[in-house]
Amino acid sequence: MSDAHTYCLQPYKGPWSRFTCPACGDKHCFSLYVDENGDYLDEVVGRCNHESSCGYHYTPKQFFADYPTARPDWKDNFFRIPQPTIKTTVKKQLWTIGADIVKSSVNPAIDSDFTAFLTGLIGRENTGKLVKEYLIGVTKSKDVIFYQIDTEGRCRTGKIMKYYRQSGHRVKDEKIGGKITWVHSILKQSADPLLRLPDRWELTQCLFGEHLLKRYPFKPVALVESEKTAVICSSFWPEYIWLATGGKSQLNDRLQVLKGRKVVAFPDVDGFSEWKEKLSQIRGLDIVVSDVLEKSASSEDRANHVDIADLLIRQHRKEHIPITPVEQYEDPRMHPTFLKLKKLVSMGNMEELAYLVAGLDLEVDGWRRG
Numbered sequence: 001m002s003d004a005h006t007y008c009l010q011p012y013k014g015p016w017s018r019f020t021c022p023a024c025g026d027k028h029c030f031s032l033y034v035d036e037n038g039d040y041l042d043e044v045v046g047r048c049n050h051e052s053s054c055g056y057h058y059t060p061k062q063f064f065a066d067y068p069t070a071r072p073d074w075k076d077n078f079f080r081i082p083q084p085t086i087k088t089t090v091k092k093q094l095w096t097i098g099a100d101i102v103k104s105s106v107n108p109a110i111d112s113d114f115t116a117f118l119t120g121l122i123g124r125e126n127t128g129k130l131v132k133e134y135l136i137g138v139t140k141s142k143d144v145i146f147y148q149i150d151t152e153g154r155c156r157t158g159k160i161m162k163y164y165r166q167s168g169h170r171v172k173d174e175k176i177g178g179k180i181t182w183v184h185s186i187l188k189q190s191a192d193p194l195l196r197l198p199d200r201w202e203l204t205q206c207l208f209g210e211h212l213l214k215r216y217p218f219k220p221v222a223l224v225e226s227e228k229t230a231v232i233c234s235s236f237w238p239e240y241i242w243l244a245t246g247g248k249s250q251l252n253d254r255l256q257v258l259k260g261r262k263v264v265a266f267p268d269v270d271g272f273s274e275w276k277e278k279l280s281q282i283r284g285l286d287i288v289v290s291d292v293l294e295k296s297a298s299s300e301d302r303a304n305h306v307d308i309a310d311l312l313i314r315q316h317r318k319e320h321i322p323i324t325p326v327e328q329y330e331d332p333r334m335h336p337t338f339l340k341l342k343k344l345v346s347m348g349n350m351e352e353l354a355y356l357v358a359g360l361d362l363e364v365d366g367w368r369r370g
Contacts, residue, residue, distance in 0.1 A: 005035040005036065005041075006035060006036055007033040007034065007035055007041060007060040008033065008034065009031045009032070009033055009034075009046065009047060010031055010032050010033070010034045010038075010040070010046075012031075012281050015028050015283065017031075018030060018031060018049070018283065019031075019032060019043075019046070021048040021050070021054060021056060022043070022044045022056070023048060023054055023056035024048060024050060024054040024056065026048075026050060026054070028283045028284070029048055029049040029050055029054075029283065030046050030047070030048055030049070030056075031046050031047050031048075031049065032045065032046040033045045033046055033059065033060050041060050041063060042063060044058055045058050045059070045060055045063050049253075050256075051252065051253060093202075094154070094204055095197075095201045095202050095204065096154040096155055096156060097155040097156070097157060097158070097183060097184060097187065097197075098155070099153075099155065101155070101183065101187070101195075102135055102137065102147055102149075102155050102158070105137035105138060105139070105145055105158075106131065106132070106135050106136065106137050106138075106147075107131075107138065108127070108128035108131040108132060109128075110138050111138070111142070111165075112136075112137075112138035112139070112142050112143060112144040112145075112163075113142050113143070113144065113162070113163045113164065113165040114136075114161070114163040114165070114168070114228065115127055115131060115136065115138070115144065116142075116165040117163060117164075117165050117166070117167070117168035118130070118168070118231070118232070121168070121232070121313065121316070122235050126235055130231055130234065130235060133212070133234070134146075134147075134208075134209055134212075134230075134231055134234075135147050135149055135211075136231065137158060139160060142165075143160050143161060143162050143163075143178075144160070144161055144163060145158040145159070145160050145183065146158060146159045146161065146208055146227035146228075146244075147183075147208075148205055148206050148207070148208055148210070148246075149206075149210065149211035150206040150210050150211065150257075151206075151210055151211060151213055151214050151257060153211055156203070156204060156205055156206050157182055157183050157184045157203055157205065158182065158183035158184075159180065159182060159183075159208075159227065159246065160178075160180065160181045160182065160183065160186075161179070161180055161227075161228075162176065162178070162179050162180075168228070168313075170228070182203075184197060184201065184203055188201060205246065205250070205254060206254055206257070207223075207243045207244065207245060207246075207254055207255075207257065208227045208230060208243060208244040208245075208246060209227075209230055209241065209242060209243040209244060210243060210257060212241045212243070213241060213243075213257065213258075213261070216241050219239070219240065219241045220239070220241070220261065220262040220263070220264065221240060221241045221242075221243060221258060221261045221262065221263045221264070222237065222240035222241070222242045222243070222263075222264050222265075222266060223243055223244075223245065223255075223258075223263055223264070223265040223266065223287070224242065224243070224244050224245075224265075224266050224267075224268075224307065224308060224309075225244060225245055225246070225247060225248060225267065225268050225271065225307065226244055226246070226268075226307065227244045227246065228309065229242075229244065229266075229307050229308060229309040230242040230243060230244040232309040232312065232313065233266075233308060233309050233312060236312045236316065237312070240264070248267075248271050248275070251275065251278040251279060251282070255282060255285060255287075256284075256285075258285055258287070259284055259285060260286075261286070262286055263285065263286060263287040263288070264287075264288050264289075264290055265279060265287055265288070265289045265290060266290050266292070266293070266307070266308040267289065267290075267293070268293070268305060268306070268307040269293045269294070269297045269301055269302050269305060269306050269307065270302065270305050272289070272291065272293065272294045275289055276289050290308075292308070292311075293306070293307070293308060293311070296311070
């Protein structure tokens, strides 16, 4: 008889369209199944939005299987249908990785390819501070480890990634294996019984940088997609706590840790609409989605899938590496520095030296003829 109606989860139309979950008791998080007329089947037939912490999902198919006598006119006989028993949800065990694993791989004196790039961008001292702040690890093969540490200081896992140290871009070459691996996956396969994780170990992720929320209780939060972006931006805009979701698909329950905080989200240039839509459906959070990239990105930026860190790096380099074009001097041999050098040295390739001096706009400082 259940075929008389087609049911789907009620689309979100505002807080009024979300109800109290019968399992976890949280308000405005429960989506009811409704028919083609918008009528709901039962107050307990639906899905909780807290997929990780609650996971309650009772479908129309299960309802009719439990109560086969329910007829299409079930609304007229509503009070005759006994309510299904709600099973008490058992909180899943939270599996973590030992602090000694993290400690052994976090060393500001040893560069990963990523931190080597970072050092060239912001200097050794600033890079060292970020390594300690975010607990950034390094493998023997110089890959970076972005550990996920929660608000209680527990390590959930670590994302191991390969970067080019010259450009800071992530290695995406299909011929290179292990571009992204996970600490928990490696430990599960470890031959060392002291390091090996049990087969029943399950991953529960948190935001990258989440442990900083307790350290800075009054700072506003900036939310980005990639771990690299969060680290770089924290150097340029330290007034924010920069956290990373780890991907577009991770805009889910883990954001609940941001309740009570002022949050600005900076999606990548190709993610503005998706982030805007997904974040609008998460209740109880104070999140503003920045459109700075949406408004300022060029067609080339969009083709290159830039993020907010790319814009900050670009601005940083403009401010710190001024280059005077050769065209400023119609004849490079008339550059003032070259004229000084010409008096001090005798070389066969003076023309090449002239172009070098003019191109870099070099100056002579403290050089005296011996």
